[in-house]
Amino acid sequence: MKLLTLLISGVLAIASMTAAITPQEVLDRIDQQLYLPSAKYQASMEIVYGPGDVRVSDMVIYTQGTDTARIIVKSPARDKDTEFLRRGKSLWIYFPRNQRTLLIQGHRLREGMMGSDFSYEDMTESSTLLDDYSAEFLPDPAKGELKMLLTAKIPDVTYYQRRVTVDTLHWIPKQVDLISKSGKVLKESILDQVKKINGQWIPMRTVMRDLLKQNTRTTMTITSIDVGIKHPDDFFARRSLGTK
Amino acid sequence: MFSLWQIATRNIGRNRRRTLLTASAVAFAVAILVFIMSYFRGITADVFDTVVQLQTGHCRITAPGLLEREILHPLTPSIPNVTMLCDSLETLPEIVVATPRINFWGFIETGDISRVEPNSGIAVDFTREDAILRPKEMLIQGRIPEPDSLEIFLGERLRQELKVNIGDTLWIWTSTSRRGLYALDLVVSGTFRTGINPVDERTFIIPMETAWELLDMDGSATEVLLMTDDLWNAEILRPIVQTRFSTWHNITLTVTPWTDQGGIVQALRQVSSFIIIIIVIFMIIAASTITNTMLMAVLERNKEIGMMKALGVHNRSIVFLVVAEAIIIGLLGGAAGGVLGTGVSMWTEAVGIQLGDAMADIDMPIGEALFPDFRWSYLAIGWILGIFFSGLAALYPAWKASRFPAAVTMRAT
Numbered sequence: 001m002k003l004l005t006l007l008i009s010g011v012l013a014i015a016s017m018t019a020a021i022t023p024q025e026v027l028d029r030i031d032q033q034l035y036l037p038s039a040k041y042q043a044s045m046e047i048v049y050g051p052g053d054v055r056v057s058d059m060v061i062y063t064q065g066t067d068t069a070r071i072i073v074k075s076p077a078r079d080k081d082t083e084f085l086r087r088g089k090s091l092w093i094y095f096p097r098n099q100r101t102l103l104i105q106g107h108r109l110r111e112g113m114m115g116s117d118f119s120y121e122d123m124t125e126s127s128t129l130l131d132d133y134s135a136e137f138l139p140d141p142a143k144g145e146l147k148m149l150l151t152a153k154i155p156d157v158t159y160y161q162r163r164v165t166v167d168t169l170h171w172i173p174k175q176v177d178l179i180s181k182s183g184k185v186l187k188e189s190i191l192d193q194v195k196k197i198n199g200q201w202i203p204m205r206t207v208m209r210d211l212l213k214q215n216t217r218t219t220m221t222i223t224s225i226d227v228g229i230k231h232p233d234d235f236f237a238r239r240s241l242g243t244k
Numbered sequence: 245m246f247s248l249w250q251i252a253t254r255n256i257g258r259n260r261r262r263t264l265l266t267a268s269a270v271a272f273a274v275a276i277l278v279f280i281m282s283y284f285r286g287i288t289a290d291v292f293d294t295v296v297q298l299q300t301g302h303c304r305i306t307a308p309g310l311l312e313r314e315i316l317h318p319l320t321p322s323i324p325n326v327t328m329l330c331d332s333l334e335t336l337p338e339i340v341v342a343t344p345r346i347n348f349w350g351f352i353e354t355g356d357i358s359r360v361e362p363n364s365g366i367a368v369d370f371t372r373e374d375a376i377l378r379p380k381e382m383l384i385q386g387r388i389p390e391p392d393s394l395e396i397f398l399g400e401r402l403r404q405e406l407k408v409n410i411g412d413t414l415w416i417w418t419s420t421s422r423r424g425l426y427a428l429d430l431v432v433s434g435t436f437r438t439g440i441n442p443v444d445e446r447t448f449i450i451p452m453e454t455a456w457e458l459l460d461m462d463g464s465a466t467e468v469l470l471m472t473d474d475l476w477n478a479e480i481l482r483p484i485v486q487t488r489f490s491t492w493h494n495i496t497l498t499v500t501p502w503t504d505q506g507g508i509v510q511a512l513r514q515v516s517s518f519i520i521i522i523i524v525i526f527m528i529i530a531a532s533t534i535t536n537t538m539l540m541a542v543l544e545r546n547k548e549i550g551m552m553k554a555l556g557v558h559n560r561s562i563v564f565l566v567v568a569e570a571i572i573i574g575l576l577g578g579a580a581g582g583v584l585g586t587g588v589s590m591w592t593e594a595v596g597i598q599l600g601d602a603m604a605d606i607d608m609p610i611g612e613a614l615f616p617d618f619r620w621s622y623l624a625i626g627w628i629l630g631i632f633f634s635g636l637a638a639l640y641p642a643w644k645a646s647r648f649p650a651a652v653t654m655r656a657t
Contacts, residue, residue, distance in 0.1 A: 055422070079424075095417075097427075097428070097429075097604050098415060098427060098428065099464070100415055100417075100429070102425065104628060111419075111423065112422040112423050112424070114422075115422035115423035138503040
């Protein structure tokens with residue numbers, strides 16, 4: 001009887017909590033979970049280019065704020081020490097073999113990083129949903145979930161709409177369909193592992209599928225994470241590329 | 245019959261100015277015809293040679309689905325283990341050479357110049373290209389890149405635009421077969437000239453092994469070009485290759501002879517139809533001149549013809565007489581025109597027709613100079629057509645002459 005009472009009261013508590021919440025508050029909670037002012041990730045990216053064509057890349061990702069990031073590739077040998085530096089709307093790729101730097105801007109930022117299903121923007125941007133999107137609830141969520149449709153309220157966002165399934169236990173988007181202005185679903189992202197670090201639920205594994213490509217899939221797994229890191233002053237400067 | 249030929253021959257000299265005018269029309273048409281045929285064969289040979297050299301070979305092997313998108317220079321689907329495939333193909337007696345190729349886009353950057361538009365890159369196995377690309381013939385300065393070297397062979401006009409010299413380093417970045425970005429520093433080993441400005445301005449060539457690294461395509465190529473003994477016999481390769489190599493590493497290979505390959509061949513077929521129309525127009529103009537002058541001739545001779553009819557000459561003999569006269573004029577005019585057309589064709593074949601920069605902005609594989617390709621058969625064809633159209637053009641005047649009523653014309657006398 002006690003168990004039943006507890007169960008009912010728990011369900012009611014969650015129900016009352018979600019019923020009262022507004023879409024903007026949900027976005028705010030998600031942003032609070034996902035946004036890290038500065039961090040260092042060790043990550044592994046498994047890219048399935050097609051049947052039987054799989055490549056795994058290991059990398060270290062440094063982030064600061066919403067649109068500053070630096071990625072250093074550790075493997076495979078072909079891409080070892082290749083770096084990606086994102087600052088604002090520009091991204092530089094550093095090729096260690098010839099110590100050249102290539103600037104990428106505009107639509108090229110939406111191309112797949114190293115041919116993966118994650119674009120350069122996906123990998124290096126962590127802008128807040130609340131700032132970029134207005135939101136509305138969608139009907140028929142499963143238990144412990146909320147379904148939302150996010151529509152861009154500012155120009156220049158990467159994806160005009162996002163159809164998000166929110167895990168209300170961790171307040172993270174467990175599944176996201178990324179939609180173009182024409183209504184076409186461009187990508188599908190599934191987040192299937194989270195870990196609590198310093199009171200925040202951090203996504204540890206995300207599977208991204210670019211639906212415009214055939215038979216591709218990229219699984220991004222974060223193997224370790226350090227938050228609240230203080231990066232050296234010039235760490236995100238272009239001149240620092242190639243120096244570790 | 246013999247006497248009618250004699251009369252026809254004699255008639256030619258009766259009004260020499262008119263005969264000369266008529267024969268000149270035939271001569272002009274035949275000369276144009278001979279020259280156009282030579283000129284068109286020259287263009288066709290030039291275009292075919294370039295298309296075969298740069299694009300199609302006599303036959304091309306690709307993975308399924310690549311040809312439909314080839315304008316985009318896709319890197320997938322590709323043919324794996326391509327060196328072994330080429331070696332195996334060259335064991336077939338019908339195949340003289342099999343060579344791998346990759347066509348791709350690459351952005352070239354130098355210290356000062358960064359090109360916004362991508363350039364067209366071709367990756368080749370230089371050791372197999374003597375019979376197809378013929379790099380030694382294209383070489384202008386420097387040398388051909390060594391296999392497996394970080395060297396690049398630049399179109400001469402592209403080198404000038406980039407302001408680089410032999411031995412300079414430039415870097416190329418491109419999208420790889422897995423859609424990542426990759427860049428390499430390459431040393432300019434030499435420059436080439438095809439004479440086709442769009443190619444010389446936009447194209448660079450690199451060794452296959454270098455492309456494998458740049459494009460992340462280890463051991464693969466997007467196509468294999470085949471050469472056989474005879475360009476016009478390329479069709480036979482398709483069944484032979486498809487029987488022997490129905491699949492390669494689980495890929496069903498697509499074998500396409502040059503005759504089935506897209507735009508240029510199709511365009512040339514359309515141009516050949518256009519050439520035939522031009523030839524027919526010239527022959528009609530010449531024929532109308534003949535009709536006109538022969539009509540004048542028979543009208544002038546109506547009394548004479550009436551007399552002949554009164555003496556019992558049949559209508560068909562009158563027709564024969566007039567047509568025979570026209571045929572003799574066609575024979576003489578055609579011979580003169582044939583000699584003229586042959587002379588002009590042979591002379592321009594020797595010196596070339598310089599187009600200069602006129603072709604610079606035209607995206608056709610035609611060089612800066614065109615060389616007509618004269619064949620003696622063109623002289624024969626031109627002459628025979630000249631005679632035929634002359635005879636044909638005289639039918640109406642001949643029919644008209646045969647209809648003159650003998651009594652009326654006699655009375656008028």
